[in-house]
């Protein structure tokens with residue numbers, strides 16, 4: 002007679018989950034891909050960070066804390082958009098192995114899981130955009146699922162290594178992906194002691210206040226990023242008749258430092274820039290230009306010429322074109338204003 006497997010006790014489940022907080026690859030199997038239930042134990046740190054933000058009622062604010070939180074938002078949003086998205090998911094430029102890992106660590110500090118997990122799910126999104134297989138389509142599953150429940154679901158815990166073999170060959174990235182709580186925890190700890198240090202130096206802040214503003218920055222960063230999966234497939238306009246519902250949205254392009262030109266991106270995913278017109282601000286692209294100028298980033302893939310010149314594809318203002326290469330971009334930035342003269346394409 003076959004023996005039945007006894008269900009795990011509450012404590013045993015908690016212990017297993019605790020291990021999985023530390024090791025995100027532990028206990029995750031392909032069989033879970035169809036289990037769409039939410040594991041609240043696993044989601045506990047994410048939910049607690051939301052609650053921790055309310056502690057601002059007690060710790061208050063100060064300029065050092067706010068500047069720290071905004072700086073962390075900007076730096077880490079770049080790491081998500083420029084590195085997790087445009088580098089790991091789409092390979093729109095090149096870096097050497099040192100910088101690849103260093104920026105992966107920076108992206109990981111956003112507490113949005115590891116680079117392989119993030120990029121492999123994003124590749125899946127592009128393959129099945131707004132189709133029933135899409136993991137976070139607002140068209141298929143509604144706002145809240147596309148915004149955050151999709152990644153709290155057991156079905157999406159697993160890093161889809163089969164979708165990212167080109168990056169999974171680097172053991173340091175696999176390690177980072179596996180222990181994806183280490184860096185965010187370290188940054189939170191740093192925030193606490195940084196606050197303590199500033200307090201000792203007579204700045205108007207404290208360890209607790211700096212930690213709470215780290216949580217505020219991290220939660221704003223998370224929901225800012227999530228808008229691209231939820232809102233940018235619903236609100237905005239469509240320049241290109243793609244097979245999905247992606248839209249261009251200038252407000253989301255501010256929040257996400259350039260990712261709001263999502264319809265452009267779905268139409269042509271392989272270039273490092275997502276604003277296809279001079280007026281479509283793309284802060285991530287400007288930072289990539291800076292990194293290119295100092296030699297950290299190279300071989301950025303340009304917007305293809307047929308999308309840059311005037312034509313039936315879009316709404317480009319006559320006589321204006323988009324810089325495609327880093328040098329052109331840097332020139333544009335130095336001039337302060339975009340060039341009004343047409344450039345040869």
Ligand SMILES: [Zn+2]
Pocket residue numbers: 086090091123127266270
């Ligand atoms: Zn993409």
Ligand SMILES: [Zn+2]
Pocket residue numbers: 126130229230234247263267
């Ligand atoms: Zn999309």
